Amino acid sequence: MPPSVASGVITFGSFNNLMKLSPATLCLWARVLAAVPGSMLALKGNVPDADAFRARLAQAGLPVERCRLLPRTVGLVEHLATYAQIDIALDPVTYHGTTTTCEALWMGRPVVSLAGESHVRRVGVSLLTAEGQADCVAGSEDEFVEIAVRIATDRVALGARCAGLSAALAASPLLDYAGQAARFGEALRERCRIIAMSKTDPLPRLKEALAHHQAGRLEQALRLYADVRRLAPRNFDAWNLAGVAAHRLGRQEEAAALLAQALKLLPESPLAWRHLALVQLALNKFAQAETCLRRSLSRDAKSVESWEALSITYHQMGRLPEALEAAVQAARLRPDLVSLDDRVASLTADLHGYRAALPLLEAMTKRWPEHAPAWKNLGIAQASLHEPWLALDALDRALAINPELTMARLGRAMAWLEAFRLPEAIADYDAVLAREPANSEAGSARLFALNYRDDVTPDALWDTHREYGRVHGSVAPRVLPLLAPGRCAWRFYRQISGVTRWLRFWNRCLRTPRSGALRCGYITITQSWTT
DSSP states (O other): OOTHHHHOOOEEEEOSOGGGOOHHHHHHHHHHHHHSTTOEEEEESOOSOHHHHHHHHHHTTOOGGGEEEEOOOSSHHHHHHGGGGOSEEEOOSSSOOSHHHHHHHHTTOOEEEEOOSSGGGTHHHHHHHHHTOGGGEESSHHHHHHHHHHHHHOHHHHHHHHHHHHHHHHHSGGGOHHHHHHHHHHHHHHHHHHHHHHTSOHHHHHHHHHHHHHTTOHHHHHHHHHHHHHHOTTOHHHHHHHHHHHHHTTOHHHHHHHHHHHHHHOTTOHHHHHHHHHHHHHTTOHHHHHHHHHHHHHHOTTOHHHHHHHHHHHHHTTOHHHHHHHHHHHHHHOTTOHHHHHHHHHHHHHHHOHHHHHHHHHHHHHHOTTOHHHHHHHHHHHHHTTOHHHHHHHHHHHHHHOTTOHHHHHHHHHHHHHTTOHHHHHHHHHHHHHHOTTOHHHHHHHHHHHTTOTTSOHHHHHHHHHHHHHHTOOOOOOOOSOOOOOHHHHHHHHHHHHHHHHHHHHHHHHTSOEEEEEEETTEEEEEEEOO
16 A cells, blocks of 8 residues: 555655666656655665765755655565555656566556657666556656656555556566567567568569559558568658558558658658548548648648548538638649549539539539539539429430449439429339349438329338338337438438428328328338328
């Protein structure tokens, strides 16, 4: 149990060789004591001249009256028992403890360590991470103070942490002798492999990896990129391209780590910043993606790919004006890319409505008359603006170019409905469902359209809805406050028909005497309907 439980005073301590207590270490510990009022610092070691040592402490800003010099002990048992006099051990900054860190953990005392760059400044990082105490490792001096204060001020958590440290050390890799021997042997074998590979120029392996990458054999490419990194750890392409391959394989966390390392090697690379942004997008970390893309564009303001990715990022964040601005910038840089004009028109429609986007869509069909999506988008816009015959002409053009374009066929069904041509609309929905039985847009919209057919009896309508619900996921009957078709269908018809068609459907349902559960699309209402 930490001594502060009885005394109420937090005591920090270090039993390291006093030669390790550099001025930087003592100054940092002075900040810790200042941040924890009333706390003490206990030091143990061989002090030939106590007065001179206390002068060193005072020169570093440590309050000498709050520093205790513990006497040397005779044997190991007595030495370990001295840990009962401290609550938290502090690791020296310039030269980490090794034995003393393990002793503190074994005696149930947490150790706070500052990660450095060299081996002697990272021993504490290795030991604490293996022990499962990585939250005690600081990346900066400020974080070192914050960690020490956090552990010291939460006395309940401190007691719980102290109680579990010894058992955690016993179960950790630090005391897994057989496992450590196996890992060391594997490290030796890996090193021998690297030495053997080092006699080979890494460039052929990089070219082979790139060939696999371009052919879509991404796993093989990743293995070869790893070989190149072993041969040449500072090869930017091996890190960057491996990150791209991992991203394409859906391993986003791995991709982020690889690209972060690439950027450490070449922080000015706009390509790597863009690749990392795409990974952040895949992780739905939109703010981070925006930051990466801004850094990419600050280094290459004419990168069409970065402007387009930034537009996508803003769109995902709901910042439509900025998304449109970025898309326009990309389209100015590459006016020959139809996909960019398509994005500008789509965002214009989202932001200002189809009427504003119509001139852009018409211009696209003139510039790219053989581009089916351009005709499809024009047709859907015209259908949404209640111009069904113009829409049908555009959508027919789209399907003539690409008969497999599902959204064009769904758009044509919208236009047929707008023209009150139910059989043709239902035929288009049936054509979509024949190719894509799970297409919920077509399935739900078709059910909705059936409500307009006078030749469909209430029982047939009922059975069709029930069958749709059975196939696409049954919903238990329940009482709902609204009668609504599926969300997809409601979005579809709200655009083209407004309230009139909706009220017509509602009226027909109310005029249909039936007791029981009525399913509309995939929504079920339990109610007894009467005229």
